Amino acid sequence: MESRIQKTLENHRKGYNCAQSVACAYCDLVGLDEQSVFRATEAFGLGMGGMQATCGAVSGAVMLAGLKNSCGDLEAPVSKGKTYQISKQLVEAFQKKNGSLVCKELKGVETGCPLRSCNDCIADAAELAEQILFAEK
Template sequence: MKSKVNEALACFNSGFDCSQAILSAYCEEFGLEKETALKLSCGFAAGMGRLGETCGAVTGAYMLIGLKYGKYLPHDNQSKEKVFELVQEFERRFVERNQSTNCRELLGFDLKNCDKEKALPVIRQVCPNAVKIAAEIIESILGLTENESMGCR
């Protein structure tokens, strides 16, 4: 599979949010329809519904990890542990490149209490980079590129 980093960026730049860009770019690899992915991930944008908490690009990636490895049987704790391990690995790599996974910290202001027009230039600078980095990391972690050995299920 070719890298979908550019697809995630194009989705973001077309008017969708960071969480939507990440989840929708890769969702079909795991049997989730794009429209459903866009709807499902909408509330995770802007740090969880504009709360400024965990970056939407990060939560989109976490959802992808769950789609590939998530626990769906009551006693499958091995899958849950795999998801937790990969979420922590994703977080480590994202922080290494961005210093934080917190939306408010990445942007440098609180989205809830700011002038949206004044915030747009910062969002246009910071968020595409977060989407790009999240996409690169998730491709590596989930083995979604041709150069990775894990492959999709």
């Protein structure tokens, strides 16, 4: 797969929030159309609905993990454990690289000292999604 990191940044420049920027760039790889993914990730922006909590970029990558790995079996949801492992791998790698998962910490809202810009967080989440979720094995 050719890298889509630039596509995630283009999405952000168009006005997509951080979660939308990441998730929409890879939606075809999980069998969904862009508008559906755009709508589903809208509330994740600015750290979960503007609460400056979990970074939207990593939230978008975690959503992709579920969409890619879930068995989708409503009667026997046996894929949860593996999906949680994949999500944990994404989240831990993002936190290690950026020093936090929290939007307001990443932006330096309280300290005045940002750890990462939104564009950097988007690029990092996209890179991790490509490495962990979409790498050809």
